[in-house]
Amino acid sequence: MPDKEFITHSSEETIAKGREIAAKLSPPVLVLLSGDLGAGKTTLTKGIISGLGAAREEDVTSPTFTLVHVFQKSITPASEASSQPFKVYHVDLYRVENFHDLESLGLEDALAEKAIVIIEWSERFTFRSDWPRVEIHLEHAGGDARRMTISGLRFEK
Numbered sequence: 332m333p334d335k336e337f338i339t340h341s342s343e344e345t346i347a348k349g350r351e352i353a354a355k356l357s358p359p360v361l362v363l364l365s366g367d368l369g370a371g372k373t374t375l376t377k378g379i380i381s382g383l384g385a386a387r388e389e390d391v392t393s394p395t396f397t398l399v400h401v402f403q404k405s406i407t408p409a410s411e412a413s414s415q416p417f418k419v420y421h422v423d424l425y426r427v428e429n430f431h432d433l434e435s436l437g438l439e440d441a442l443a444e445k446a447i448v449i450i451e452w453s454e455r456f457t458f459r460s461d462w463p464r465v466e467i468h469l470e471h472a473g474g475d476a477r478r479m480t481i482s483g484l485r486f487e488k
């Protein structure tokens with residue numbers, strides 16, 4: 332699967348892209364987000380988690396201080412036949428200084444049951460997990476433009 336590149340021109344467009352990505356995700360999966368401060372990692376995550384139906388957009392906020400937010404995707408009548416409930420983890424490693432701090436986050440628990448685990452600043456650590464991974468690198472591309480490079484997902488166009 333070749334890497335896929337997109338440019339968005341507003342946070343709304345980035346959120347829409349997140350929703351499109353959400354439709355392609357199923358647990359277990361690691362979604363590894365990388366890129367500078369303000370590149371749009373949290374904004375994209377709003378789209379992914381709301382797109383999964385695990386929370387409303389406005390309830391997805393940066394876990395900069397709390398480090399980990401957990402959402403529960405419950406079964407809706409429409410999806411009952413095909414899906415199981417699962418958890419969605421939103422993790423921010425910006426303030427995680429070392430491996431000891433990383434261990435204290437309890438990510439092993441997150442990885443013990445099939446979940447969707449979205450990690451901001453994932454480039455700060457390497458993760459030992461045999462789960463499928465989607466890697467998304469975001470970067471500033473002038474003004475409100477952001478370039479997004481995605482590996483591990485198939486796109487039609």
Ligand SMILES: Nc1ncnc2c1ncn2[C@@H]1O[C@H](COP(=O)(O)OP(=O)(O)O)[C@@H](O)[C@H]1O
Nearest residue numbers: 339340341342345368369370371372373374475
């Ligand atoms: N195309 C865009 N995509 C995402 N965010 C954008 C875009 N244009 C402007 N922004 C703004 O940039 C900031 C991105 O912040 P955030 O998503 O918190 O970044 P990060 O989590 O990578 O630090 C927000 O203030 C958002 O409104």
Ligand SMILES: [Mg+2]
Nearest residue numbers: 372373393451
């Ligand atoms: Mg962020």
